[in-house]
Amino acid sequence: MSQPAYHIRPNKAVDRLTLIDAIRLVVKPRELSDYTYYSMGGPTLEDFRLIYEFYPEIKMVCIEQDPEIYKRQRFHLPCRFHRLKLERTSLKSFLAQYEAKDQKSIFWLDYTNLELGHFDDFMGLLGKVGTNSIVKITLSCDPRDYKKPEQTEDFRRKFETLLPNTSDPPPSRVDKLALLMQEMVQIASQKALPSAMPLMFLPLSSFYYSDGAGIFTLTGVVCRRVEEKDFRKAFKNWRFANLNWNEPRQINVPSLSTKERLYLQRYLPCGRNAGRTLRRALGYLTDENLKQTEIRLQQYADFHRYFPYFIKAIP
Amino acid sequence: MAKEKQNPYEPVDASPVKSFFVYMLTRDIRLEDAILDLLDNCVDGILRTGAEKTAKDKKTPYEGFWAHIKFDRNNFEISDNCGGIPWSLHKYAFTMGREADPDRPQDAPGTVGAYGIGMKRAIFKMGKQCSISTRNEKDAYDVEISPDWTEKKGDWDLPVEPSKTPPKYQGTTIVVGTLHAPIADRFSIDREALQSTLQQTVETHYAAIIDKGLEIKINGVLAKARPVKLLFAPRKPKSTKTPKAIRPFMFRTKTEDGVEVFLAVGFTRPIPDPDDSESEQIQKRYAAVDAGWTIICNDRAVVYCDRTELTGWGEAGVPRYHNQFIAISGIVEFRGDSSKLPTTTTKRDVDASSRLYLQIKNKMRDGMRVFTDYTNKWKNDLDESRKYIEAGEPLSLDEIKVESTHLVFNATTKSVPPGEQYKPELPMPRKLESRQRRISFVRTVEEIRRVAEYLFGEAEASPSTVGEECFDLILKDAPK
Numbered sequence: 001m002s003q004p005a006y007h008i009r010p011n012k013a014v015d016r017l018t019l020i021d022a023i024r025l026v027v028k029p030r031e032l033s034d035y036t037y038y039s040m041g042g043p044t045l046e047d048f049r050l051i052y053e054f055y056p057e058i059k060m061v062c063i064e065q066d067p068e069i070y071k072r073q074r075f076h077l078p079c080r081f082h083r084l085k086l087e088r089t090s091l092k093s094f095l096a097q098y099e100a101k102d103q104k105s106i107f108w109l110d111y112t113n114l115e116l117g118h119f120d121d122f123m124g125l126l127g128k129v130g131t132n133s134i135v136k137i138t139l140s141c142d143p144r145d146y147k148k149p150e151q152t153e154d155f156r157r158k159f160e161t162l163l164p165n166t167s168d169p170p171p172s173r174v175d176k177l178a179l180l181m182q183e184m185v186q187i188a189s190q191k192a193l194p195s196a197m198p199l200m201f202l203p204l205s206s207f208y209y210s211d212g213a214g215i216f217t218l219t220g221v222v223c224r225r226v227e228e229k230d231f232r233k234a235f236k237n238w239r240f241a242n243l244n245w246n247e248p249r250q251i252n253v254p255s256l257s258t259k260e261r262l263y264l265q266r267y268l269p270c271g272r273n274a275g276r277t278l279r280r281a282l283g284y285l286t287d288e289n290l291k292q293t294e295i296r297l298q299q300y301a302d303f304h305r306y307f308p309y310f311i312k313a314i315p
Numbered sequence: 316m317a318k319e320k321q322n323p324y325e326p327v328d329a330s331p332v333k334s335f336f337v338y339m340l341t342r343d344i345r346l347e348d349a350i351l352d353l354l355d356n357c358v359d360g361i362l363r364t365g366a367e368k369t370a371k372d373k374k375t376p377y378e379g380f381w382a383h384i385k386f387d388r389n390n391f392e393i394s395d396n397c398g399g400i401p402w403s404l405h406k407y408a409f410t411m412g413r414e415a416d417p418d419r420p421q422d423a424p425g426t427v428g429a430y431g432i433g434m435k436r437a438i439f440k441m442g443k444q445c446s447i448s449t450r451n452e453k454d455a456y457d458v459e460i461s462p463d464w465t466e467k468k469g470d471w472d473l474p475v476e477p478s479k480t481p482p483k484y485q486g487t488t489i490v491v492g493t494l495h496a497p498i499a500d501r502f503s504i505d506r507e508a509l510q511s512t513l514q515q516t517v518e519t520h521y522a523a524i525i526d527k528g529l530e531i532k533i534n535g536v537l538a539k540a541r542p543v544k545l546l547f548a549p550r551k552p553k554s555t556k557t558p559k560a561i562r563p564f565m566f567r568t569k570t571e572d573g574v575e576v577f578l579a580v581g582f583t584r585p586i587p588d589p590d591d592s593e594s595e596q597i598q599k600r601y602a603a604v605d606a607g608w609t610i611i612c613n614d615r616a617v618v619y620c621d622r623t624e625l626t627g628w629g630e631a632g633v634p635r636y637h638n639q640f641i642a643i644s645g646i647v648e649f650r651g652d653s654s655k656l657p658t659t660t661t662k663r664d665v666d667a668s669s670r671l672y673l674q675i676k677n678k679m680r681d682g683m684r685v686f687t688d689y690t691n692k693w694k695n696d697l698d699e700s701r702k703y704i705e706a707g708e709p710l711s712l713d714e715i716k717v718e719s720t721h722l723v724f725n726a727t728t729k730s731v732p733p734g735e736q737y738k739p740e741l742p743m744p745r746k747l748e749s750r751q752r753r754i755s756f757v758r759t760v761e762e763i764r765r766v767a768e769y770l771f772g773e774a775e776a777s778p779s780t781v782g783e784e785c786f787d788l789i790l791k792d793a794p795k
Binding site: 066067160161162163164165166167183186187190191194195196200 | 497500501503504505506507508510511512514515518536538539541761
């Protein structure tokens with residue numbers, strides 16, 4: 001699948017930074033060293049770079065099967081090897097061997113496609129991680145994959161046990177498909193941690209976006225049921241919180257030059273109608289029409305703190 | 316005269332206690348099955364109305380009937396317009412268990428309630444309080460089970476009163492309250508997962524009933540029928556070039572007890588390539604694998620897509636189920652007096668020791684052998700076999716039964732039970748193909764991708780394509 005370079009996908013970059021925020025709200029500063037961050041990393045270990053930048057206390061483990069990517073990861077290590085361990089194995093094998101013991105974990109199951117096995121991994125992991133661990137799952141969410149009747153039937157056969165309504169075909173709108181994915185994650189979490197268990201999976205945030213291919217991502221915490229209200233309280237004022245399995249939020253940041261961004265900085269944060277305010281401030285359209293310009297500038301207002309600058313550098 | 320020895324022991328009081336029904340019997344059934352038990356009662360209600368005989372459209376005799384299920388943290392409710400509970404049957408509907416009673420009014424054929432515990436067990440599974448409101452013909456009455464009643468020893472009488480607000484339709488509404496805490500949690504905390512499981516079960520297990528027109532909704536979501544379908548050669552092929560399609564193996568009989576049995580086993584799809592690395596993972600990749608046996612008793616599937624010894628896999632010459640047999644599926648239908656059918660009291664399983672079932676299982680294995688043998692014979696030429704299988708049309712059990720009336724069945728007088736069977740003539744591979752041999756070997760993913768990149772300029776080619784291309788390249792150079 002052809003996608004933009006892993007480290008310059010703007011919407012994914014925003015998503016990574018919302019995870020950084022979620023960690024800050026779940027983990028007390030003095031407990032950061034109790035946590036280990038696990039993810040698949042990609043060739044340049046972008047998410048590990050961020051974790052190390054914001055939370056150097058957190059230990060890190062990267063799971064990668066491909067020998068060449070593994071070598072690239074060694075090349076891109078953001079810190080010394082003892083802080084970030086590179087495990088050359090498949091995620092499935094790693095999860096089979098993984099034992100939380102009393103450790104707390106932050107797991108990012110960062111898939112680029114959609115398979116039943118991904119939900120199996122997720123469900124298995126929920127039953128294994130320690131209390132107050134964070135689990136984030138990212139899945140492919142692209143309605144173009146389900147246009148033909150045989151693709152629709154294949155989807156039903158694949159995911160029947162996780163679908164809220166087995167007879168309905170996957171929606172053709174990306175927001176509705178993202179909602180369906182979220183419902184599937186919700187059903188999977190209820191099956192993995194049913195009401196009879198003292199632990200539960202509480203969603204914290206969910207997004208969908210596209211940097212070429214559609215993506216759905218959901219972050220949640222595995223907590224004691226009796227402590228659910230504490231987490232709800234902690235996330236009450238976080239603007240991206242989705243604690244009740246409501247519709248996922250779209251990330252669709254506009255393509256703005258550095259000069260434009262620096263100019264808009266003086267208007268941010270702004271209250272209602274941020275999209276209109278920023279459009280008027282610029283005095284021209286940055287998208288195909290006025291409506292689209294304002295929608296995406298609203299996105300910029302929402303996510304500007306999470307939106308990294310991509311600057312050309314000469315090594 | 317010897318003095319008669321006095322018995323020092325008093326008779327033992329073996330009368331039942333309520334707690335057995337309320338707390339013990341309920342452990343034998345899953346919540347999902349308890350709910351389906353209540354749904355069964357709705358269907359039994361329709362049968363008592365005689366709708367099947369009077370319906371204008373014989374294909375959809377249950378059109379206009381509905382059963383709606385709702386649940387939340389506080390209550391469970393099932394309501395229907397399926398005819399209500401006749402006052403003449405009240406004793407049998409509300410008594411805990413059922414005795415053989417010559418005075419009992421004859422129930423409608425096709426009903427599945429045989430033990431007289433389904434409704435009560437379902438209620439007590441969920442909660443301590445229940446209101447049942449029913450209207451049948453001129454009778455409209457309410458039955459109340461209170462938490463006190465369930466706790467009070469000895470008093471088995473349930474208060475019955477004329478309905479305060481009789482339903483506009485002839486039917487029954489059951490509302491269970493004072494839910495047990497774990498059940499209330501499942502109805503709220505696990506709501507989405509439970510709803511999904513129920514929906515899926517209703518759509519597969521009640522497929523025949525939904526197809527007959529019954530509208531079933533769970534929390535407002537309409538259930539749609541998803542019956543198992545077998546590929547069946549059409550009577551008139553689409554064109555003269557269409558290859559000869561395959562029909563299922565079929566068997567039918569009627570026992571001395573009046574139970575009608577119809578069995579069909581065949582293909583649902585082409586045979587998968589056993590060497591395709593992905594097919595090895597089929598069961599891991601798919602949640603729904605419609606291979607195996609489905610057993611239907613009076614329109615309800617009591618076993619769905621079973622692939623174990625229960626349905627004959629791995630027994631008496633039939634190989635154990637393996638992904639290679641994923642295309643083989645079978646349906647057995649038993650129809651008749653519910654007490655004669657091979658089901659357990661939960662009605663969600665087959666009574667594996669039932670004499671009738673064991674006899675029919677012989678035939679199930681006979682049919683299966685035809686298709687496992689075919690699969691084994693064709694595994695070296697799957698493309699050719701695909702043509703024969705794909706030429707068939709997917710038909711549901713009812714459609715197969717209709718089509719079967721146009722075929723010649725042979726009497727099987729020596730088998731037990733005697734009946735009639737249709738054994739399809741399956742196309743066999745040409746003799747030439749016996750000279751073919753399979754080559755298989757294992758290499759790492761990285762190596763296969765490297766060779767694929769070298770051969771095709773892209774790394775995504777399937778392992779079998781890469782292997783074949785390698786062989787063909789060398790074959791061209793090899794001296795004849």
